[in-house]
Amino acid sequence: MKLPWLYVGICFSSFWVSPRLVWRPGYAAEQLEEVMKKLAPELFISQPDLLHQLVTIMNPNTLMAHGVPIYRTNQCAGEFVITFPRAYHSGFNQGFNFAEAVNFCTVDWLPLGRQCVEHYRALNRYCVFSHDEMICKWPLKAEELDVVLASSVQKDLVVMIEEEKALREAVRKMGVVESEKINLELLADDERQCAKCKTTCFTSAVYCPCSPGALVCLHHVDALCSCPSSSISWGIATKPWMICTPMMNAVKLRAESYDNWRLSY
Structure with missing residues (x-):
């Protein structure tokens, strides 16, 4: 889980997992999930854990129109961005780049980990x-x-x-x-x-x-x-x-x- 991943991106390529541009805060995760299911219910019928598959993205303007808070940041070379638990994030590369991502957990992650198991159980994931x-x-x-x-x-x-x-x-x-x-x-x-x-x-x-x-x-x-x-x-x-x-x-x-x-x- 803690092995680093290296991502290679070309200009204007999009991503759904690597932290670089747009973040939805963790406290709004359930709100985002509800909006996504409301706007594209047919996608969740055959794949309840769709949002964990990193294949679907929604226009941030559409999410904000439905009350989902969105935060934008511009990550430059040599900068670190920390994504907290349950914070959905996506964006696009503004140029050719190499980016590294790694998972880590602090002591206060343990109760969140148990909550994650319950969340996965509900999604059959x-x-x-x-x-x-x-x-x-x-x-x-x-x-x-x-x-x-x-x-x-x-x-x-x-x-x-x-x-x-x-x-x-x-x-x-x-x-x-x-x-x-x-x-x-x-x-x-x-x-x-x-x-x-x-x-x-x-x-x-x-x-x-x-x-x-x-x-x-x-x-x-x-x-x-x-x-x-x-x-x-x-x-x-x-x-x-x-x-x-x-x-x-x-x-x-x-x-x-x-x-x-x-x-x-």
Whole structure:
């Protein structure tokens, strides 16, 4: 994710991802998406994640006419432009140029990352990596974490745990009682993606003998098959970080050391 990309552009060539000319602020992302769907609904029918495919652009004047805020900047040689989360951007090259772009994330990105997973789930879009897996790996090296990072990881773990508990309870109420421990981490990402929303499963998944190789996340149990719930099985990750384990306690203690320090001043 953090490998830099080099873009080569000719004069007047347009772009939809490289930061150079026109930006829509992140806080107006939903507003822009609504306007785009309103003006070109037919494009979203077959491709709900159209705006993530970098193939469609709308005239900025049209967007502004519908109340979408637009900011324009002119990036010259040697200048840096930072694009914040959910900020759509596009523009055109004013001459032949080479431009470099790279992704980076600060500690406060973690809750935004979880929101992104929910957004991708609604669009049935593949995730680049499993957010839950990333969060669950950090407690293994709790003592090596920066205390600020540990605090953010601990907070995100709590959110993940509460959501997982609620989803598992909902699955049980649906009548899915057969369960077994599995290690989804050993599967390739394309083998553990929800058949419905394409989310990469890590903490749990649901599957049925009638559909070998197919599985869904706990959000989409009803989309798996038409078999009765009693014949469906659900798997629990063999490394259940979602419950209070020594690893969870370790990252909590590391995080509390930061909170205690902060409150002392």
